[in-house]
Amino acid sequence: MTKSSETGHAKNMANLESLITSISTFGDQYNPSKESIKLASLQTLLSGTKESFNAHYAAQSAYGKAVDFRESVFEPLSKLITRINNALKASDSSTKSDETIQTIFRKLQGRRASAKLTEEEQQALASEGTPKKQISTAQMSYDSRLENFDKLIIYLADIPEYMPNEEDLKVETLKTMSTKLKSANSAVVAAYIALDRARADRNAILYQPLTGLVDRASDSKSYIKSVYGTGSKEYKQVSNLYFENRI
Secondary structure, eight states: OOOOHHHHHHHHHHHHHHHHHHHHHGGGOOOOOGGSHHHHHHHHHHHHHHHHHHHHHHHHHHHHHHHHHHHHHHHHHHHHHHHHHHHHHHTOOOOOHHEEEEHHHHHHHTTSSSOOHHHHHHHHHHHHHHHOOOOOOOSSSEEEHHHHHHHHHHHHOOOOOOSSSGGGGHHHHHHHHHHHHHHHHHHHHHHHHHHHHHHHHHHHHHTTTSSSSHHHHHHHHHHHHHHOOSSSSOOOOOOOOOOOOOO
16 A cells, blocks of 8 residues: 555544644534444544554554564575585485476576577567567575475475585574575565554545545534534535545
């Protein structure tokens, strides 16, 4: 959601608070029959709206921290994969084993098995009736990297010659790292779900038809117009408070 939209949500809440402040000065003449736009009901609505905003802000903060932590945990992975690859090449493993596992290394590093065709090469193949579609093999999403990292660990465990002395390159250490990576990724997923729920709750309070802030505040303005008249100082006091659906 764009920053301007987020600002718009907050503006609706701020305008409701201004509307309530004005209504509070009108005295007993502000006496709608509709329960949802009575002063007490609008005050309760404002309180609930503020709570929903605070919950959304907290969820945003938690999600941002989870994303930052996941990034920090995954950041060393590329260099580690390179070291593992070099350690395997330096071992007594068979050439066949090394070739088989290179596919996983390429996926983890986002490299292609063959060079990407230039536009001219693709056009030449197309003119010969043999067009070749370029398919990305980066697979650098977190889920894909986790899957390929686990595949790498399984392959390494089945290569008896892979026995590095370096602690961080050993299979058991890599298994521990995989668990840490998965935990960090799961935390981001959980934080996003919580953020999405908090956003939905806030938007429901703001924009639910009939019962949401926008509709109730607009109805309140209509009531003020009906009681005091369009040219009244009371209506002019609230006429510039706009309530808009931002979703």
